[in-house]
Amino acid sequence: MKNTLAKVLLLLFVSLLHSAYSHGQGTIQSIVPNQGLQGQSVQIVIKGVNTSFTSGSVTVDLGFGIQILQVEVKNSLTLYVSAQILETASSGFRDLTIMSNGETLELFNAFEVIDKDVNSVFAILEINPVQVLYASDFDPDNLANAPVVFQVTVLNDQQTRNLKTYFYLILEGKGLILTAIKNHG
Numbered sequence: 240m241k242n243t244l245a246k247v248l249l250l251l252f253v254s255l256l257h258s259a260y261s262h263g264q265g266t267i268q269s270i271v272p273n274q275g276l277q278g279q280s281v282q283i284v285i286k287g288v289n290t291s292f293t294s295g296s297v298t299v300d301l302g303f304g305i306q307i308l309q310v311e312v313k314n315s316l317t318l319y320v321s322a323q324i325l326e327t328a329s330s331g332f333r334d335l336t337i338m339s340n341g342e343t344l345e346l347f348n349a350f351e352v353i354d355k356d357v358n359s360v361f362a363i364l365e366i367n368p369v370q371v372l373y374a375s376d377f378d379p380d381n382l383a384n385a386p387v388v389f390q391v392t393v394l395n396d397q398q399t400r401n402l403k404t405y406f407y408l409i410l411e412g413k414g415l416i417l418t419a420i421k422n423h424g
């Protein structure tokens with residue numbers, strides 16, 4: 240009797256857990272890149288969790304001043320978006336709204352429009368979320384086919400400078416993993 244009750248309770252728990260994960264509210268996990276300059280065309284990758292994106296049923300909105308040119312559904316969790324940031328777009332943060340299969344997904348302050356006449360030098364670090372990377376994913380003879388894990392963009396205010404970018408990847412508990420130095424001249 241105890242064994243049967245335990246089996247029934249376990250089956251009920253597994254069913255509820257499956258229901259919660261398979262029918263849970265979809266959310267936006269990431270948007271890469273999450274910044275762009277006024278007047279710039281951007282290619283954006285949006286990743287979701289518990290989403291069911293299907294071709295023809297998805298609309299993307301990044302607010303006033305950003306035109307969505309194309310939305311490609313890569314799979315049920317991933318969108319590729321081509322967008323144009325207008326020259327007249329005001330700088331600042333934008334909310335991301337996705338309509339998909341009658342469901343509305345929102346991510347507040349998801350994308351920042353940067354003034355093209357910025358009066359300083361700064362770098363933007365974009366990290367592309369990846370579940371798993373294998374050493375076999377990287378071919379040292381053909382780096383163009385390597386997965387993009389991160390991207391660093393340096394913005395300059397058109398002043399002549401000798402710029403150098405230092406990038407350090409430090410894993411908590413493990414220390415320094417990678418050092419990259421780029422001399423921009």
